[in-house]
C-alpha cells in the first residue's frame with residue numbers, strides 16, 4: 041500500500057533522513073520504533089507532504105506522491121494524526137471533527153461520518169459542544185484520531201499517539217488502534233513505547249539516526265537481542 045524507496049530529506053539544508061526504504065502492507069499495522077530524535081516524526085512529515093522528499097520515492101497505492109501536496113495526499117487516502125495531538129483548542133469537539141471532513145473525498149458524507157465517530161468514541165459525543173482544549177490528554181488524542189478518520193483514510197499515519205498519556209489511557213489508545221485495524225484500516229504508527237507497539241504491530245522498523253537499522257515481524261523483533269537490550273530494557 042505504501043512504499044518508501046531510499047527516501048532522503050530533512051529540514052531545509054539539514055538532512056535528517058538518509059535513505060529510508062520501507063513498506064506498509066495493506067491491512068497491516070506497521071511500526072516505526074526508535075528513540076527520541078531518531079527521525080520518526082521527520083519521516084511522518086515527509087509522508088504527509090509537510091516536508092519535502094529530496095531524493096528517493098514515496099509510492100502510495102502504486103502512485104508516486106512526489107508531486108502531491110498535503111491535501112491531495114489526504115484526498116488520496118493517506119492521513120496523518122500528528123504528534124502532540126494538535127486539536128484546535130478553542131473549537132468544540134464537533135467543530136474539530138467537521139474540519140477533518142472537508143476534503144472532497146469525505147465532504148458529501150460528513151454528517152454520517154460524525155455519527156460513526158460518536159459511535160466509535162462515545163466520550164466524544166458526550167463532549168461534543170465542549171471546547172477541545174478542555175478535554176483530558178487521552179480524550180484529545182481520541183479526538184485527533186477521530187478527526188483524522190473523518191477524511192475516510194485507507195492508511196492512517198499515527199505519530200506517537202500515546203506520548204504523555206497515563207498508562208490506562210495509552211492502553212485505551214492501543215486498543216482503539218487494534219480495533220480500527222481489524223475493521224480494515226492500514227496503519228503506520230511511530231512510537232517510543234516499544235513493548236506495547238510490538239504487541240500491536242505486524243511488522244516494525246527500527247529507526248536510528250535517520251536510517252533503518254532493523255526490520256522484521258514484531259515476533260522476531262521482540263526476540264532480537266539488540267531490540268531487547270536497547271528498547272525493551274531486558
Ligand code: ATP
Nearest residue numbers: 051054056074075076077078079080081082083123
Ligand atoms: P521524537 O520522539 O522526539 O519526535 P523522532 O524520532 O520523531 O523523535 P524527529 O522529530 O524526526 O525524531 O527528529 C529527528 C532529528 O531532526 C532530530 O535530531 C531533531 O533535532 C531534528 N529536527 C527536528 N525538527 C527540526 C527542525 N525544525 N529543524 C532542524 N532539525 C530538526
